[in-house]
Amino acid sequence: NLIGGYKPERKWDIIPVAGIGYAHAFAYKGTPKTNIISTNFSLMGKYKLPKGFDVNLEVQSALFPDQFDGRITGGMYESSCAVMLGVTYNFGSRGFAVTKNTSKHKHRVARGSRKVRYVQIINPEAAERKVEVIRTVNDTVFINKEVKVREEVPVRTNEPVMLGSILFDINKTMPMQGQEITFVNIAKFMSDYPEAKIRLAGYADQQTGTPQYNLKLSTKRGISVKDILVKQYNIDRKRIEVQGVGTDAQPYERDKWNRVVIVTAVDF
Structure with missing residues (x-):
């Protein structure tokens, strides 16, 4: 978590441990009892399972003075190694509780x-x-x-407000299917605000076509959206402004999202 950042969806956790421990050897068959301070190292891997279970695999090693077990080998230290496999059950939810203030009202x-x-x-x-x-x-x-x-009554301003985005297939001037709800929401806004005007800004992606071609394509996309709003939703064409942007600006990171007409309320 310190290196990669805390992510609740992460399945794996790796936990390194280094510390100092105490060890006691009992007297047995001529070996005297011994008390020593040991140095311990371990590495634990934890994998999250559904329903609150974790699987833990730990490799642990400890360093002792050579005489700890009563046998002298001539080395400065001797070591032990242990491998442990375990299962943990978490009572309650994992991770941290995050609280967000999402509204000013x-x-x-x-x-x-x-x-x-x-x-x-x-x-x-x-x-x-x-x-x-x-x-x-x-x-x-x-x-x-x-x-x-x-309550505080909001002050109306003339700042533009984005109402929606209409997507297009590559090199097409008619909107993609399945976007009727966006048109319905725009028409409702125009009905709620009879004096409002909207701007249709058409775009094209930079990966295909020349800048001159994309400028014409983006303008045609804006005109087609205007025609739909006028003919199918009975919006006065004088309340709609069309602007072709082409590839001079790319409002989104993905190329296919930039084949779009962005609808903005400019005066309401």
């Missing part, structure tokens, strides 16, 4: 002796309203429907 609304849940305001429309609060105290759930939460 969470408000604390109730307190309990053990747990406090939060209510997330998804689409605030007023500065003050009533919300449903779920509070858990000692594993018992209480629901309060009359708790008032103070």
